[in-house]
Amino acid sequence: VAKKVRGISQDVNVAKVTVVGVPDRTGVASAIFDALARANISIDTIVQNASINRITDLTFTVTKNDLTKAMKVIDPVVKSIGARECTSDSKLASVSIIGAGMQSVPGYAAKMFRALYEAGINIELITTSEIRITCIIDESKAGDAVRVLHRAFELEQGA
Amino acid sequence: VAKKVRGISQDVNVAKVTVVGVPDRTGVASAIFDALARANISIDTIVQNASINRITDLTFTVTKNDLTKAMKVIDPVVKSIGARECTSDSKLASVSIIGAGMQSVPGYAAKMFRALYEAGINIELITTSEIRITCIIDESKAGDAVRVLHRAFELEQGA
Ligand SMILES: C[C@@H](O)[C@H](N)C(=O)O
């Protein structure tokens, strides 16, 4: 299982905005990201899970420097789309395992999540792509997370 | 804005499982994915948004053929971790825009979401990586989605 992971990456410059209680109807994601694009705010990660009773949350991450501006931009959109509120967290980091073909071989996510669990690190958000599993965690745990993931996947630190 | 997107991909063999109301404490994600790995189930996408009042949902996608098995495997885990329930949807597809450096230039997510909105396609889940923005949608809309995204990003179909 360790073999397909070729690197661990981290980003400690992570802040998140969660638009809470967005109506799950067409045009809502578009409204949120149009506003951010017009304000020229770069977005790193976007996470939206499935809705329940046609309501869901939409989270995006920005650099810590952009958080105040993003919240200002989003505030009127919250009202216009009928979302409940907008929350933010500026004390986050992301850690990722990077590799090819991880989806075809079960066990990589399990191994990553177990390593974080055993180090007492709570997983705040999860997002994945074909070559990457990313966990957003508390920024104070980023160093520990990178270390335990290197060990779990048998990589030299600096890989 | 169109220039950084070099391709549109789709996957119509998508089914999702959502573990609803999972307690947001360490070890929960690990328990879910340990069970799936032991059953040798390949996981495509994982989505977990931020918790509210220490409760969140965790969604993962599998092939449509693996859905029944995944639900069987997850059922006892739902109880053991104290989640509320487990739901599934076998009628999904994913569409992605693929490109390099999209995060450094605002507007790609906005353009993708607007194209889907204008085509009347609801976005069920969103997940991203550095090179990819993925929307999970109703499987019946996959063809339309691919077509409107090619047009929005000025790509020849087949790109
Ligand atoms: C919630 C949001 O993604 C909505 N479903 C949309 O399509 O815009």
Ligand SMILES: C[C@@H](O)[C@H](N)C(=O)O
């Ligand atoms: C919800 C789940 O991700 C939990 N926070 C964990 O760390 O396992």
